[in-house]
Every structure is written in C-alpha cells, then in structure tokens.
Amino acid sequence: xxxxxxxxxxxxxxxxxxxxxxAFSLFNFVGDPVSLMLPPEATQxxxxxxxxxxxxxxxxxxxxxxxxxxxxxxxFGISLRLGRPVSALLAERLPATLELAFVAASLxxxxxxxxxxxxxxxxxxxxxxxxxxxxxxxxxLPTFLIGIFLILIFxxxxxxxxxxxxGDTVMVGAWSTGFLTVSGLKAxxxxxxxxxxxxxxxxxxxxRSEMLEVLRTDYIKFARARGLTNRSIHFGHALRNTLVPVxxxxxxxxxxxxxxxxxxxxxxxxxxxxxxxxxxVQFADIPVMAAYLCLIGFIFVVINLVVxxxxxxxxxxxxxxxxxxxxx
Amino acid sequence: xxxxxxxxDSDVFWxxxxxxxxxxxxxxxxxxxxxxxxxxWLAPHNPFDLKTLNLLDAFTPPAWTERGNPAYLLGTDDxxxxxxxxxxxxxxxxxxxxxxxxxxAMTLGIALxxxxxxxxxxxxxxxxxxxxxxxxxxxxxxxxLIDGVARAALPREAHDTAALYVLVLAIAASGWVQYARTVRxxxxxxxxxxxxQAARVIGRHPVAIMFSHVLPNVMGPVLxxxxxxxxxxxxxxxxxxxxxxxVPPTQPSLGTLIRxxxxxxxxxxxxxxxxxxxxLVIMVLAMNLLGxxxxxxxxxxxx
Numbered sequence: 001x002x003x004x005x006x007x008x009x010x011x012x013x014x015x016x017x018x019x020x021x022x023a024f025s026l027f028n029f030v031g032d033p034v035s036l037m038l039p040p041e042a043t044q045x046x047x048x049x050x051x052x053x054x055x056x057x058x059x060x061x062x063x064x065x066x067x068x069x070x071x072x073x074x075x076f077g078i079s080l081r082l083g084r085p086v087s088a089l090l091a092e093r094l095p096a097t098l099e100l101a102f103v104a105a106s107l108x109x110x111x112x113x114x115x116x117x118x119x120x121x122x123x124x125x126x127x128x129x130x131x132x133x134x135x136x137x138x139x140x141l142p143t144f145l146i147g148i149f150l151i152l153i154f155x156x157x158x159x160x161x162x163x164x165x166x167g168d169t170v171m172v173g174a175w176s177t178g179f180l181t182v183s184g185l186k187a188x189x190x191x192x193x194x195x196x197x198x199x200x201x202x203x204x205x206x207x208r209s210e211m212l213e214v215l216r217t218d219y220i221k222f223a224r225a226r227g228l229t230n231r232s233i234h235f236g237h238a239l240r241n242t243l244v245p246v247x248x249x250x251x252x253x254x255x256x257x258x259x260x261x262x263x264x265x266x267x268x269x270x271x272x273x274x275x276x277x278x279x280x281v282q283f284a285d286i287p288v289m290a291a292y293l294c295l296i297g298f299i300f301v302v303i304n305l306v307v308x309x310x311x312x313x314x315x316x317x318x319x320x321x322x323x324x325x326x327x328x
Numbered sequence: 329x330x331x332x333x334x335x336x337d338s339d340v341f342w343x344x345x346x347x348x349x350x351x352x353x354x355x356x357x358x359x360x361x362x363x364x365x366x367x368x369w370l371a372p373h374n375p376f377d378l379k380t381l382n383l384l385d386a387f388t389p390p391a392w393t394e395r396g397n398p399a400y401l402l403g404t405d406d407x408x409x410x411x412x413x414x415x416x417x418x419x420x421x422x423x424x425x426x427x428x429x430x431x432x433a434m435t436l437g438i439a440l441x442x443x444x445x446x447x448x449x450x451x452x453x454x455x456x457x458x459x460x461x462x463x464x465x466x467x468x469x470x471x472x473l474i475d476g477v478a479r480a481a482l483p484r485e486a487h488d489t490a491a492l493y494v495l496v497l498a499i500a501a502s503g504w505v506q507y508a509r510t511v512r513x514x515x516x517x518x519x520x521x522x523x524x525q526a527a528r529v530i531g532r533h534p535v536a537i538m539f540s541h542v543l544p545n546v547m548g549p550v551l552x553x554x555x556x557x558x559x560x561x562x563x564x565x566x567x568x569x570x571x572x573x574x575v576p577p578t579q580p581s582l583g584t585l586i587r588x589x590x591x592x593x594x595x596x597x598x599x600x601x602x603x604x605x606x607x608l609v610i611m612v613l614a615m616n617l618l619g620x621x622x623x624x625x626x627x628x629x630x631x
Contacts, residue, residue, distance in 0.1 A: 015461055026477060140613040142563045144570045145605045148590060152598055163594075252464075259469040266571055267590075281476035281573050289476055296469070304464050 008308055012301040017068075019297035023290035024067045076291035081283045086291045090273060095175045096166055097272035100264070101257045103188055104196035109250060112200045116207025117239060120215070132208075135201035143260055147194040147267035154190060162187050164269040195264040199253050206249055210242035244311075251307035255300045343625040350621040356614035360607075364420040371413035372401070390599050403599040406592060411599060414585055415607050421581035422608070425495055426562035432500035433561075434554050437507020442538045442546075444508065445515025456512070459505045467502040471564055474498035475573050488576035495574055499564050506553055514546035552626060556619035559612040566608055582608045 042050075070076070076086040119128040138146075155163035167183030169176040178184030214220060215238055223233045262274030269275065273292060280288035344350055363370060388404040389395050402411040444455040462470065478494040518524060519542070527537045562582075568574035569583030570590075577584060582604045589601030 018461075022477075026480065137609075137613065140559070140616055141609055142567055142612075144567055145586070145609065148586065148593065148601055148605060152593055152602070156593055156596070156598070255464075256466045259466045262472065263468075263567060263571065278571055278573070281472065281479060281571075284476075284480040286480055289480070293473065300464055 004312065005309065008305055012305050015301050016294075016297060019294060020068055020071060021064065023071070023293045024064055026286050026290050026293075071291075071294055076294075077287040079280075079285055079288050081280065081285040081288070086287045089276060089288065090291060090295060091174075092176075093271060093273045093276050095177065096270060097258065097261050097265070097274060099178060100188065100191055100195060100270060100272060101254070101261055103192040104257055105199065105250065105254060107192055107196040108199035108203055108253075112203030113207050113246065115200075116204040117211060117234070119204065120208040120211030121234060123212075131204070135204055138197055138201040141197075143194060143198065143263045144267050146197055147190070147264060150190045150194060151267070161189050163190065166271060191264050191268045191270055194267065195257060195260060198260070199250075199257060202253065203246060203250065207242055207246060210245055211238055214238045214241050248307055248311055251303060251310065255303045258299060259296065339625070344621070347621060349617060353614040353617035353621070356610060357618055360419060360611045360614065361423065363416050364423050367413070367416035367420050371410075371416045373410040373413040375409040375414040375417060389597075402603045403597075405588065405600045406597075411585075411603050414580065415582065415604050418580050418582045418585050418604060419607060419611065421492075421575055421579055422562050422565055422583070422611075425492065425499070425565045425575070425581065426558050428496045429499035429503070429561045429565070430554050430557050432496060433503040433557065434507050434550065436500060437504040438511050438543065438550065440504065441508035441511025442515055442542060445512040446519055446534065446538050446542065452512070455508065459508055462502075462505050467560070468564055468567060470502040471498040471568060472571070472573065474501055475568060479573065488578060491574070491576045492579070495565060495568065498568070499561050502564070503557060503561065506557070507550055510549050510553060511546050514549065515542055518542050518545050548626060552619065552623045555622055556616065559615040559619065562608070562612055562615075 074087045078084065079086050079089055082089065115131055119131050122128050151163045154161045162183070165187060166178045167185075167187035168181040169178050169184055170180045171177075172180075178188060220233060220237060223237050228237075258274075261270075261272060262278055264270065265272045265274040266278050273295070276288060277292040279285070280292065344354070368374075388408075390401065390403045402415070404410055405414065440455050444452045475494060475498045478490070478498070482490055482494075515538075524537060524541055527541050532541075565574060565581060566583030566586070569581050570587045572587065574583055575581045577588075580588065585604040586601050586608070589597070589599075589604065592600050
C-alpha cells in the first residue's frame with residue numbers, strides 16, 4: 001500500500017516537473033525576456049546588466065531551479081497584458097471557475113444517475129430510447145454550440161436568463177460567490193448546463209451499461225430468488241455495485257470539466273480562469289499561460305492521485321490483482 | 329468492375345443495406361464532402377471576391393422569411409457575404425484540417441505504437457508512460473496549449489500563414505495516443521506469430537519487418553479509429569477557431585463563421601450562427617454514425 005502511494009506520488013512529481021519545464025521553456029525560449037522588458041534603444045551594456053539582474057547568465061539548471069522554487073511559492077511574475085501579478089489574477093478568478101465546475105458536476109450526477117438507472121431498467125420504453133438518442137446527439141454537439149443555442153433560445157428569444165457574466169457576487173472572506181444573490185444564481189443556469197451536459201450523457205450511459213451488466217449477475221438472480229422486492233434489488237443491490245466506476249469516472253471528469261470551462265467561459269464571458277487563459281493565448285501573455293499550465297497540471301495530478309487511491313480503497317479486487325502482479 | 333462486384337457481394341455492403349440510418353449518414357457525409365470540395369463550382373456566390381460583395385445586402389435574412397432575398401438562400405452576414413457559400417468554403421477548411429490532422433496523428437501513432445510493441449523494454453515503457461500522462465489531460469487542452477505555445481513562439485507576421493499548419497499539428501499531437509495504444513496492443517500479439525519469426529530468421533531488417541509484415545496486419549482497427557477520429561478532430565478545430573486561436577479570419581472555417589455570427593446573436597441575426605452550427609453538427613453526426621457502423625461491420629464478433 002505504502003509502496004503504491006509513494007510510486008504514484010513520485011509519478012505525480014515527475015509529471016509536475018515536466019509541466020514546470022514546459023512552462024519554464026515558454027518563459028525563456030519563446031521571445032527574449034530582455035528585449036521585452038527594455039526599450040528598443042537600450043545599449044549592449046544595458047542588456048548585459050539586465051541579463052545578469054534576471055539571472056539569465058547563470059547555467060540552465062540553476063535558472064530552472066529558481067523557476068521551480070518561485071513557482072512553488074506561487075510567484076509567476078507579472079502579466080504582460082494586465083500589468084498585475086499573475087498569482088493575484090488567478091486567485092481572483094478561481095472562485096468563478098470552481099463554482100461553475102461544482103454546479104456543473106452536481107447537475108451531471110444528480111440528473112445523470114437517475115436517467116442511467118431508468119434507461120437501464122426500462123430498456124424498451126420509448127422514453128429510454130428517446131434519452132439514448134438525445135444523448136448521442138449531445139455527444140456530437142460541441143460544447144460551444146450548446147452554449148450558443150442555449151443563449152439564443154433562453155436569453156435572446158425568451159429573455160428568461162442572462163447570457164453573460166456572473167451577475168451580482170458577494171464577497172465571503174476572499175471568496176467571491178454567486179450563490180447568495182438571485183442574479184448570481186440565474187447567471188449560473190445556462191453556463192452550468194452547457195458545461196455539465198456532456199458529463200451528464202457520459203454518466204447516464206455509464207450507469208446504464210453498468211446496470212445492465214450487474215442485473216445479469218448471479219447475485220441479482222439469487223436476490224430475486226430470495227423474493228426481495230424489485231425496489232430493494234434495483235437500488236440496494238444493483239445500483240450500489242455500479243457506483244464504483246461512476247465515482248472514478250466522475251472524479252477523472254472533474255479535471256475535464258475545469259478544462260472545458262475554458263470554452264464555456266468564453267461563450268458566456270464568465271470571468272473565470274479559463275477566460276483569463278484564452279485571452280492570454282490570444283495576446284501571447286506568457287506569464288499567465290505558464291501559471292495556468294502549472295495550476296491545471298497540478299489539479300490534474302492531484303485528481304488522478306486521489307481517484308487512484310479511492311479506487312484502491314473501494315475495490316478490494318484491485319488490491320489482490322496488484323499484489324499478485326507484483327509478486328507480494 | 330471486378331472490385332465493384334466484390335464490394336457489392338461483400339458482408340460490409342450487406343450490412344450497409346440493412347441499416348437505413350447508415351445509408352442516410354453515408355449520403356449526408358458524401359454530400360458534405362462534395363459540397364466542400366467543389367465549393368468553387370457549386371457555391372452560388374464567391375464570399376471572398378470583394379468585387380461581388382455589396383454592403384447593401386448585409387444582414388439579409390434567409391430566403392423564406394419576409395425580408396429574404398431568393399439569391400441568398402440562407403441569408404447574408406455583416407459584410408453581405410452569402411451564408412450558404414461561406415459555409416461551403418468554410419467546411420472545406422474544416423474538413424481539410426480534420427483530415428490532415430487525423431492522417432498525421434495516425435502516422436505518428438502507428439510509428440510509435442509499432443516501435444513500442446516491437447522493440448519493447450525501455451522504449452516501450454517510456455512511450456507508454458508519455459501516453460498515459462497525455463491521456464490524463466483532455467485532448468482539447470493539449471491542442472490549445474500547443475497552439476498557444478506556437479503562437480507565442482512565432483513572430484506575429486507569420487501567424488496567419490502558419491496558423492493552418494500549427495492547427496493540424498496541435499490536433500494531431502493531441503490525438504496520437506489512441507493509435508499508438510491500439511497498434512502496440514496488436515503488435516504485441518503479432519510479434520510472436522510464425523510469419524514474423526520467419527521474417528526475422530531470413531534476416532530482414534527490423535524496420536522492414538515492422539512496416540511490411542506487422543503493419544498490414546494491425547491496420548484494421550486503426551482505420552476504424554481514424555474514421556471515428558475525424559469527427560472529433562473537426563470539432564476540435566471548430567472549437568479552437570471559435571475560441572479565436574484556430575484558423576486565420578482570412579480563411580474562415582465553420583468554427584470561425586460561428587464565432588463571427590456569435591457577435592450578432594443579440595441583434596436578432598440568428599442565421600449567421602445557426603446555419604454554420606447546424607451544418608457542423610449534421611456533418612459530424614453523420615461521420616460518427618458512419619464510423620460506428622464501420623466498427624460494428626468490420627467486427628466479426630458482433631455479427
């Protein structure tokens with residue numbers, strides 16, 4: 001067990017170093033930082049002085065070590081476009097993205113699981129077929145188009161919901177939340193549906209196929225033979241056993257939600273990290289890009305690690321398989 | 329003629345005839361490709377010919393509405409360009425980027441997968457580790473990053489000319505893993521078969537064995553993967569272009585058209601966005617259905 005955790009941790013550290021190295025290369029090899037910071041009429045001596053002040057004359061690995069130690073302390077320099085420290089910018093935008101991701105993930109779970117159970121139990125009902133076909137179309141629809149169509153229908157034609165921004169936000173400590181105002185909650189509806197729809201169809205299909213699989217197993221047949229009610233068989237026995245993969249996939253999809261938030265935030269002009277990143281890409285604002293890259297890399301590594309360990313705890317079979325494969 | 333006869337008698341054609349949905353999907357795909365490839369002849373207008381553009385025609389709604397003009401079936405955009413023609417030219421860019429990205433991803437994935445499966449050992453461990461790490465990030469994010477890095481690295485003047493190549497490269501680099509994994513899996517099986525051992529005993533070069541003996545036997549699943557991948561690649565391209573980091577505005581793809589139209593959504597000119605969007609969805613849906621069918625038709629276990 002400890003060996004497993006340590007190995008996964010080490011792997012995570014290696015991934016973070018690689019991500020950090022890419023971010024570092026962005027800083028140093030893409031464009032010359034010296035000419036970015038000095039006026040064009042600067043002399044060669046000025047350049048040399050600047051180079052020394054920035055530590056660019058030192059060996060490559062020393063520079064990388066400095067970059068890593070700065071990054072660990074959250075110091076990514078100053079945004080070229082906005083002229084403010086990158087860490088402050090990201091901290092400001094983080095609540096917006098996390099709230100959106102949280103609502104989208106909850107929506108996907110709360111709607112996806114019941115729909116999956118329903119389509120799994122009532123395989124031939126026309127409503128099940130409708131949900132399945134709809135989910136196929138949902139998978140073929142790109143996220144940004146879902147957003148645009150929702151805006152067109154609910155904001156432009158019907159005028160029910162706002163189409164951009166977060167509405168009014170309230171500061172709770174350093175966290176700006178949209179959960180406490182009516183306009184904030186209304187503003188969440190369309191973006192969270194847009195972001196959550198793909199995960200919703202994914203979870204629905206997953207729960208459905210797992211249900212179909214579980215319902216064929218011997219212990220379900222045995223439960224039926226014992227004369228248990230359908231309700232107890234379906235929810236107490238079948239659904240419970242489908243939830244392990246659902247937990248894993250949802251965990252892994254959390255990262256995808258944060259990544260896809262880039263698109264949703266652009267469509268809805270949602271002031272989160274994704275919008276910040278996309279603007280940074282358009283303006284080649286390297287410090288912001290590098291910081292976002294490291295942050296996203298970190299989130300992904302942590303999520304993967306947690307999910308792996310969760311899996312290990314939840315599913316005893318995995319422990320035995322692994323132990324046998326390793327010859328313990 | 330013989331080849332056609334053989335195709336008409338084949339299982340694949342039989343399974344195609346039995347599925348009306350697949351026939352519709354195939355017809356739609358062919359129609360989309362024809363409309364894109366022959367846009368120069370088929371499109372009613374040339375949206376890039378500045379001489380024929382008339383700003384007085386801007387924002388004409390679709391032909392069947394009250395203010396519509398029969399010359400512009402799906403209406404015009406803010407510069408008086410015919411939406412239908414722009415879609416046909418745009419889908420050409422979308423299809424081209426999607427096709428080349430898939431080709432590149434496939435080539436890259438096959439080469440690395442063969443190497444990984446045939447050579448094994450440290451090479452295999454390294455390639456598969458990279459693949460694992462990459463798989464834990466969504467493809468769109470990787471494509472976005474590569475695109476962003478290239479944008480920052482290239483001088484500003486070179487952006488427009490290099491944009492298409494960068495885009496193809498970015499989408500390909502985000503999609504090679506699946507090919508590599510599939511090819512590696514089949515190669516591990518094929519490697520120990522007698523024909524490969526025989527080739528080795530004769531003393532053929534390992535590279536020759538990989539490409540001329542192993543490769544033909546692992547291509548089936550790869551081709552199915554490629555058909556399913558084209559739809560994804562087109563959506564990735566559209567998404568990147570919509571985000572404003574894809575193709576240059578001088579050569580608008582479907583994603584760019586949707587992005588342009590998005591600005592006019594609130595003033596009521598919905599057709600500038602909705603038609604390119606619908607075209608994209610229908611095209612990708614048809615291609616995905618076709619790919620799904622091909623996967624089932626070529627898989628003898630499912631028959």
